[in-house]
Amino acid sequence: MDPPARRVRLKPWLVAQVDSRRYPGLHWLDPERRRFAIPWRHATRHPPAPQDHDTIFKAWAQETGKFRAGLDAPDPARWKANLRCALNKSREFRLLFDGTRAAPPQPYKVYELCQGPPEGADGVAEDDYGCDEEEEEVSQLQKMTSLSISVTDLELKFQYRGRQVCVLTISNPHGCRLFHSSLEPTQEQVELFGPLTLEQVRFPATDAIPNEKQRFYTHQLLDVLDRGLILELQGQDIYAIRLCQCKVFWTGPCAGPRAGPNPIEREKKTKLFSLEGFLNDLILFQKGQTSTPPPFEIFFCFGEEWPDQKPKEKKLITVQVVPVAARLLLEMFSGELSWSADSIPLQISHPDLKDKMVEQFKELHQLWQNQQRLPPAQPEPGPPAGPWVLPPGSLPQ
Incomplete structure (x- = not known):
């Protein structure tokens, strides 16, 4: 029997996790703490990283009672689907950027905190936990049906x-x-x-x-x-x-x-x-x-x-x-733009310390190039040219 899901408010819980800096890649993007990034790796496109055993997706599953360590079999794909569905349902989050397209080496998403009401329309706190993978699939299919997509x-x-x-x-x-x-x-x-x-x-x-x-x-x-x-x-x-x-x-x-x-x-x-x-x-x-x-x-x-x-x-x-x-x-x-059914699976290693140093050098080089493109400063007006500066065409033939 599946364990009963616990009522957990997503916004305060997730804000606390971003503040904790416990999960690599989960961090605030602005001083006002309104926008944050979540690393969003795809299990079938990105090999597991050493820190993947302890992710924000697993933490949400444990917090809501969807995963019990030692009792339930690990299911990273379902953990991710549960959090994604909770974020999509909540009126207190808005997806700003989906950086998972084209299978980048470090995929991530950016969400923004919204000033949504703390309670549902009926005065009862909304259930952010009550969304699992099957529910999300049904909602996705309903969304597609509502768009009247057919094979015409x-x-x-x-x-x-x-x-x-x-x-x-x-x-x-x-x-x-x-x-x-x-x-x-x-x-x-x-x-x-x-x-x-x-x-x-x-x-x-x-x-x-x-x-x-x-x-x-x-x-x-x-x-x-x-x-x-x-x-x-x-x-x-x-x-x-x-x-x-x-x-x-x-x-x-x-x-x-x-x-x-x-x-x-x-x-x-x-x-x-x-x-x-x-x-x-x-x-x-x-x-x-x-x-x-x-x-x-x-x-x-x-x-x-x-x-x-x-x-x-x-x-x-x-x-x-x-x-x-x-x-x-x-x-x-x-959630990805597909070229065709036979898209090329790119094989790229995870960046190590040297790779990150190269990225910094590239950024500095780009800044230097931008400086070079700036128009040169105009010289201060000076005295007229001396007699040794001949105007064009004044040389004897």
Whole structure:
């Protein structure tokens, strides 16, 4: 049975911890003691430091009864989530700066004390302790839902043999059809070309292909793409329906482990992406239970087997589909700006004494450079130049 949580006021407790200077990196940033910094390391991006066994997050868990030394298993990710959630709930703190983006070697956050009321609206002291990891996840999901984020927006990137020829974003609640034909779909031809409600997206022209042989084989594939490939939006999920004669292979979040090529069967609905599954995996990543964020990009290869031994850049026709909502959710949920699902994990050692000395030298050098950029002082006006100073052009020829 979990221990009962204790009622603890976050503001006086946290102010006392900053004053104590007990935790490295937790300190005031101004003389008025209004703004303070908290070191905010990510378990999956930063290796544990020697002092990580005794953190402000662990202290908050112990203070609120969420962790009992010797009885409960240590859970640093949950400790951090609890304090973050308490800070977010409290009206007496405001996040000014989130320095955890782009995986810096020394991540931290800056909070400001606010002049909020000491009691809740009902006259009872607010419960800063009553927030655990699961509650924060629910509130995050509710926040995302309130923003009406759906998988409506799809970013499409067309490439011919590794060369990007077109990028566009479609916003159709029904989805789209990728095709190459001079025939326009009609109401009587729904079985041939799919519903008219779909966004009709034609493959780009091949005029920019410089190689004649490549252009010939690309046309061979485009000629059998009359009926096209449908990307159907159903609820919060994305499906593919291959109508065209051209075979289509794919990889993506719902592809599952597969050793060889992964084809889309003709006229059979294939699930490509699930927003619910993506969010579940995103929660695991945020809790530190997985080392990488969940994938959300879908990759299609037309007329050639994929995946195989050849790189993507060697394929004649490829299309990458990005659910824009998933990319936004990853940024919102993790609190970091994500380049893509395959961001580069930077490996940087923790600074030692010599590194800190170098940083000080760099700062002094920067100050010196700033001094050099200042405009030179104007000399005091003096007596006119003597006869030995000749004006320009007065020398004899």
